[in-house]
Amino acid sequence: MLLIRLGIILGMGLTLLRLRPAFDDAIHDGVDILSLSLGIEAPYLQDPVAIGAFHAEENGVMVIASAGNSGPLPSTAINTAPWISTVGASTIDRTFVSTVLLGNGKAFQGSGISLSNLSHSKIYPLAFGKDIATNLSVVSQARSCSGGSLDPRKIAGRIAVCITSNSTVSYETMILAKAKGNPTATILPTVEVPRYKPAPIVASFSSRGPGPLTGNILKPDVTAPGVAILAAIVPFGEKPADYGFMSGTSMSCPHVSGAAAFIKSVHPTWTSSMIKSALMTTASVYDNIGKPLKNDSGYYANPHEMGAGEISPHNALNPGFVFETTTKGYLRFLCYYGYSNKIIKAMSNTNFNCSKNSSHKLISNINYPSISISKLDRHKVATIVKRTVTNVGSVNATYAANVQAPSGLAVNVYPKKIEFSENKKKVSFKVSFKSKDPDSGYNFGSITWWDGQDNHVRMVFAVNIVQ
Structure with missing residues (x-):
């Protein structure tokens, strides 16, 4: 039986100084694929993720990383080195709907997850975030219920109303409502809506291209499910949970890593660039109603939003032909980008020399x-x-x-x-x-x-x- 080793490097508690040893350990352990739900904004050879990923690629290890959660603004993608498979996020064909029932009988329905067992008869007073701040200095943050801004004593026994335009922030309870006097409400249990259409849709938070360092490499590479994903979480609080619903490119990245491991198990001799190519050239650009993929604004998604499209692992098993990118090609990329022979040799520990006609526009020929x-x-x-x-x-x-x-x-x-x-x-x-x-x-x-x-x-x- 063929064993595919999948390594995971998470950003929580991991300093930049510890990143390089983490890559070295993974390479030494003989992993085939590294999944990185982390990243920073930095030039390629000042970015520990990019440098570590390069050495992983030199040793035959495929590196897959999150594109970031700074969308929908353009040029926000991270982990854009060509030797990294960069992953955006999309929705799934399942959604969760919760109903907020106000004391005056008005109901508001929207996306959200409530695990409560509340009923129509049990109501609680509403409290706006700005009114239950820990102190006056964090009122603006408390308005959107940012972490640590609410006073636990003031929120006890109430339902928080959080007003925010930042769709990348998740809250245990979020209600968007207008109320007068002393409003009350209850939150009814969440209802699952399966086979939701249309799906997938590019998530609003998913970071976009063009790449902030160069527009001559198209990023992100692909998208994968990254919204309302049931995932293992770090326990906290008096009654910690082992799992929770999470959203972000940190969720979509492992989907691509799993798909890559699936392909590697069938084609063990394929290199990382071959697997990346297979995932990209067979990606789907249509949703589950047969229409072109859209973003959350309802417009057709473009490659700066979705890359080559939504991964289709089964189709990627038989891509027909592939685009192979070699380590020498990546070194040429660094030359074209503008790095000197001295810097490239120090980073790669090779005797590679840049050609005299190196220029930024040649990056498109990688x-x-x-x-x-x-x-x-x-x-x-x-x-x-x-x-x-x-x-x-x-x-x-x-x-x-x-x-x-x-x-x-x-x-x-x-x-x-x-x-x-x-x-x-x-x-x-x-x-x-x-x-x-x-x-x-x-x-x-x-x-x-x-x-x-x-x-x-x-x-x-x-x-x-x-x-």
Whole structure:
């Protein structure tokens, strides 16, 4: 029986100084996959997560990490190094609805989890967060019931009303209501709504691209379930619980780690970049009613929000072909980004040397399963990127390219057909991008390679048009 070792590094109580030893220990223990529900904002070679992940990648360990919970603002994604699989969060096809019944008979229904056994007959007084603050200095925080801002003595026997516009904060009790006088209410037990539609939806808190360090690598890579996930929790209080419902990219990251372990168990010789490619190129971009994935505002989600889409582990077992990114390719990325030979050698402990023509725009040519171009001048010639793919499907196969692009962006693939054979397992192709007077800003699309049978290999692209 094949054993896949999955390592988990959690951020709670873990200082930056302890991160490097944590990676070293995981590598020494022989893990296959590392799941990281943590991250910071820092340049690549000043980021202990990125450095530790690089060494893990050098040793054949796949690193999967959370994209962060700073959405829906753009350029908020973390863990954006190309050797990390960066995960956004989406909803699941199950929701939980609670009803708040006011003393005046009015009912408010919304998403929430109440494990109470309260009934219509048992009511409690309401207390607004700002009125039960621990002291005057935290009134603004108490308004939204931020942790530690409420006075336990004042809240006892009452239901807290928390007013907030921050959807990333979870509260044991949240009521959004308007009331006068001395209002009372009860919270009825939560009702589960299965097979909820539409789902999945990109979570509002999920951090977005383009990557804050470079727009020439598309991040996040994929999304996975990260809202209202039943998870083990750190016990606290007089009656600690072992499990709770939690939301965040810290929840979606382990889903991808599990999917990667599933793929590794079937394809033990696949490298981390092959597994990442399989998860990305087979990801779903449709919800459970057959419509394109949306964000929580009701608009179609773009690759800066969902990456290549929602993971589909079963489809990823047979991706057709994959985009392999090597350690040497990642070193070239660091050269293109602007790091010197001296810094790269010190970090990687190699004799690798950067080419003399290294430039930031060449990052787009890293052999990645998606394409991103941070600057495409509408008045200049086309930008051309190259990719090389490795066949992992039928020995003899022919794929044809189908391009979906906005009307103002000319995207051409050549050759338009690629062929694999017993003696030809790797094939290269190029993609040109040329402005046809599209809207300024990012334009999104995809290239899907089809073998005429079951394999559809989809790579997304993001192209920023500048004046």
